[in-house]
Amino acid sequence: MTGGMTGGIPLPGSQAADPQAAGNQPAGNQAAEPQPSGDQPADREPWERNASWWQENFTSGADPEYEEQILPLFASHLTGARLVLDVGTGEGQIARLAASLGAGVVGADPSWAQLEVAVRRGGGAAYARADAHRLPFGDRSFDVALVCLVLEHVEDLGAALDEIARVLQPGGRLLLALNHPLLQAPGSGWIDDHILGEQYWRIGPYLREDRSLEEVAKGVLLPFVHRPLSAYVNGLAVRGLVVTRMEEPAPPPGFLALAEEYSDAASIPRLLFLRAEKLLPPAVGEQEPGDRPSTGPPGTGPLPRGLFSGGAA
Ligand SMILES: C[S@@+](CC[C@H](N)C(=O)[O-])C[C@H]1O[C@@H](n2cnc3c(N)ncnc32)[C@H](O)[C@@H]1O
Numbered sequence: 302m303t304g305g306m307t308g309g310i311p312l313p314g315s316q317a318a319d320p321q322a323a324g325n326q327p328a329g330n331q332a333a334e335p336q337p338s339g340d341q342p343a344d345r346e347p348w349e350r351n352a353s354w355w356q357e358n359f360t361s362g363a364d365p366e367y368e369e370q371i372l373p374l375f376a377s378h379l380t381g382a383r384l385v386l387d388v389g390t391g392e393g394q395i396a397r398l399a400a401s402l403g404a405g406v407v408g409a410d411p412s413w414a415q416l417e418v419a420v421r422r423g424g425g426a427a428y429a430r431a432d433a434h435r436l437p438f439g440d441r442s443f444d445v446a447l448v449c450l451v452l453e454h455v456e457d458l459g460a461a462l463d464e465i466a467r468v469l470q471p472g473g474r475l476l477l478a479l480n481h482p483l484l485q486a487p488g489s490g491w492i493d494d495h496i497l498g499e500q501y502w503r504i505g506p507y508l509r510e511d512r513s514l515e516e517v518a519k520g521v522l523l524p525f526v527h528r529p530l531s532a533y534v535n536g537l538a539v540r541g542l543v544v545t546r547m548e549e550p551a552p553p554p555g556f557l558a559l560a561e562e563y564s565d566a567a568s569i570p571r572l573l574f575l576r577a578e579k580l581l582p583p584a585v586g587e588q589e590p591g592d593r594p595s596t597g598p599p600g601t602g603p604l605p606r607g608l609f610s611g612g613a614a
Pocket of ligand 1: 431454
């Protein structure tokens with residue numbers, strides 16, 4: 302029995318992206334020992350080192366999944382957006398998209414190497430060096446927060462969701478894209494079973510939270526946290542972020558063309574997209590005992606601080 306994987310483009314954290322497999326085990330990306338957790342520098346350095354790999358392979362038209370699927374999906378959910386926060390903006394491709402649709406946009410990312418390119422590429426967004434665990438913006442500053450392929454790299458999901466919920470206005474929306482937490486769990490991938498003459502998709506250990514440094518390309522190691530889908534949906538729900546739309550799009554044609562040897566490749570989504578709306582606060586008199594107003598980390602004020610201009614659109 303021999304095994305195989307979809308050919309394709311490695312979304313960081315996507316175990317199904319490595320085209321080379323041996324034996325009958327799906328070949329995920331190589332995992333190294335997890336880095337110490339806690340404060341951010343240990344998590345941030347890999348993105349600082351590998352930003353150019355990301356920029357070369359996934360931005361400026363290089364990646365069919367962004368071009369054919371991710372950018373159009375975000376565009377369709379940004380209708381009517383006024384002030385958008387792009388958490389983990391990278392080199393700003395979705396921030397530029399939101400700005401081109403008429404919104405005011407702030408892109409936040411802890412990596413200088415990403416922000417430098419974002420500012421250089423312009424497109425009308427402003428940028429701030431900031432970590433999702435501690436956003437330097439006042440409560441209720443934005444009507445839209447978007448987070449695309451970032452939370453899988455974030456150490457403390459609860460802290461990041463606390464911050465995202467805090468900076469969103471009541472009635473505002475969160476647009477969240479993830480490597481599909483179920484179908485792309487670590488160790489998942491196509492099995493090409495030459496004895497049974499079948500190809501099928503194996504799902505790796507799903508329920509176990511898993512932290513690794515993943516080798517997504519030769520010499521490119523990035524931190525990745527696998528969490529079951531319930532961690533995300535329940536994490537939103539307890540913060541008053543109610544899911545109103547879920548999309549599991551089939552991989553787009555440009556990706557499928559790279560996985561032609563797997564006839565059912567279109568049946569396994571790589572991406573999960575959630576839209577959530579932040580509940581309006583309860584009317585006076587309806588508050589539960591113990592309800593407290595949201596407060597930001599010390600030092601945050603009502604106005605965004607430390608913004609770098611990304612130039613005019
Ligand atoms: C896969 S890239 C996605 C970039 C961008 N959202 C896009 O879709 O083009 C992940 C980004 O998350 C950022 N990131 C990693 N850890 C983060 C954290 N704790 N808080 C905010 N962003 C983080 C990285 O610096 C990187 O730019």
